[in-house]
Amino acid sequence: MLRAFDIPALEKQHAAPAMAAVIERAKHQPGSGKLLLPYLRQQHHEYRGKSANEVKRKRAFVFAAFLHTGLPEAALPFVLEVLETEQYAYLVAAAAMALRGLPEPRAGLCPYLLKAVGNVRLSDNKVSFYSAGLEISAQQQTTALAEICTTFEWLGSSARQSVADLKRICKDDYISDDLRRQFQKAIDVIENDTRPVDHTCCEFPGIGATNEGFLAKIYRSIANRGQSFATEAVRLEDHNQSKVSYTEYFTGKPAVVVFFYTRCDNPNKCSLTIARLRDLQKELSAAGFGQNVRVAAVSYDSFYDDPFRMKAYCQARGMTLDENNRVFRVEAGMGQMLRYFDLGVNYMGSIVNHHTTELFVLDHHGAIVGRHRQLRWKSKEVIAELGKLVEKQAKRSSKISAFVQPKIRAVFSAVLSFIIVFFPKCPFCLAAYLSVFGITNMHFLRFAIKLLPLFVALLCLNLYALYKGARRRNGLLPFYLSLSGLACMVVFGQILESRLAGYVAIGLMLTGALLNSMPPETFSKLRLGFSAFMQISFRQTNR
């Protein structure tokens, strides 16, 4: 199953072809919905520099195309987000159409469709997905409410729970007679449909500490460590004009961060985000975490949102502002913030043109441990995650004294620096790393099985380079280690399918590459030192 965090890799594949061409091609290839997945992310480069209307229209064409290609599971949160929050007719119509790309109707979609009716009933408009160039057209027009109605019809028996709500909509004075008739027809279809109902859907818990897989945790931990160096450059200014660094505020206690901006014209997004953050603050206090957790709202719009504006905006929505509850703008390092959080936002110049709703849970190192995106976060989930972090921190603090922890950090920093210094700059060695990581983790990527021959070829190329360069570099030891790694991976990892073998193989090949890239004099010292150690150990053993 393609998951949301696989999408960044796909995005790079589609940087070159024009978006309209990709959509048109996908529409004629049923089952090719995954080609469109990269365009669902608000931060896709295609949307940079465009007006908000244009971005929404183009995204709408992507959603509408899922009706023809089928709707991949990974796209569903994006579709539901639109139905939950958007008032723009183009997007809502397209999202309703996209749902009909699912293989089967699901009862869990109904609340989202009903929400969309409420969102769009005063702002509906005629829209068209006729143009291959993603342009506005007067041909084959539809409206958001009409498409929602059609989707209810498609849901059939799965929408039975919503019949009472649909009947209420029929009585709504804000609905035209034509739509009233259409909704009535949908009710008739629903009531007469005898198909069994699928009640699975649509729980999308945030990706976080409570449900993340082991390897995903490792991957995230490595990514966070790397990125955390970048966030040291981030400077923030709070609602009282106090300036802090990212590290100063977000380390020491677990934290919750949301993003917003005061010029957001969608009341279901930023305004609601801050209002819900206020509610979360109350729930955190009630749960007893008020003082153990930091809460922050950070503006996407650092230029416009000065401290006075942010303070007024957040206070008007009832948010508590104090030492542990702050609202920030980014004074320096916005690029790092965008990359570190992989924020779902895009800009036209300095102005936000489109964004998602997102909440992040950070541990007491400031590392991201939970993400709640697209759909409204569930307070219980967030509080559960924070509770675990607070508990974990409390246990850690009692076990490791303040004296030992800095020492461990210092050692880790030294080791990391050592690895970075000696990281191979040789392209062959780099290819070896990529192929090692690729082969040992490729079972996560369904489509990448086709790359197996390439990974093996790169590994063999690396071995050849090590062998040929042995005389000039550090001898045959790196070659023997890397060969052992390859043998371990092929025999135990692929044939005997031992997962542990993958990690052993990584270790051997990395060590081989590391030793190969070491300066010869350093390698000699290390070898002499190791030999001396072995001699001493041998003598002691035989005494």
Next chain:
Amino acid sequence: MEENEEYYRRLRAEVEAAHNQFETAQAAFMAAADSASILAALRNTPYLREPGAVQKALLLLFNKQTDLEIRLLALVKVLNSISEDMDALRKLLGILSDQTEPEALRKSVFEQANVLTFSSKAFAALKAEYIEILRGLLEDRSTELREKATEQLAIYKDELVQNRLLEGLRSPQNALVSSAKAIQLLAYDPHAAYYPTVREILENPATDDNVKIEAIHALAFDQDSKPLIANILNDKGQANEVRMTSAAAFQAAHPDDFIGLAKPLVLDDDEESEIRTASLNALMHFRSADQVFRDEEFVNNVRNMGRSRALARSASDEDFNQMAEKYIQKADQFLNRR
């Protein structure tokens, strides 16, 4: 007590009289057969409420043979009664989109439609159709209707009209409205992509001052336009009104940076008095008195402008002198409190 009773008695009598007058007017309208009597009856009635009267008024309104003045009056008098009648509203919108109808009637329908957007639920249900009609009016032969439709669509942040307005700025022969108006309408939506085009217009020295003023308003909160607006504020070759608009825009968007720009303007004896006065006034009312009055050097410089201030030659010079006096008083209070 007796006074209250008298008051209620008189009120009751007035209401009854008004009711009787209304009923008489309705009856007169129902009975009227020729144009003159219909017109007179419509003028005498505040509105039409009886179903029969409403039906008669609608027949008159939708009949192209009816006298224009009668149709105009019928529209106004019957509007409240048909505000939730979807069929009647659709026919009304039909008049708006029909270029064979008299322009005066179509303009009146447009005005009444604007009222209905606030007051009528049924009209809200027809919004999609209404927007489509407005888009059609962008090609209408009536200039006034074209401009009204353009403005209404801009209020709705309609993408089509935003594209047309931008196209009009780049190619004036295709313009729907004047450049100043186009920029004003585009600025209704800060998320529209007008910034580079409008910035180019503002940078052009040949641009008309009215257009510049609208451009400055539109670009006030655009970070990329900040240096441009600052330059205009400092440019003595620009018209005063343009520079004052720049000052107001800069102060609203970049208040902390505005202090650094405003102070040299205030102290510059060669500067226009109007600009100096406006800058000093803005500084005096800055949100953080500390940032303004803590600068003792600046305060002393304003105080020492005594000699140049004594040579006030005009009313605007006098205004500046008065402003400077107020500023010094305020500064003294602030500094003494510290």
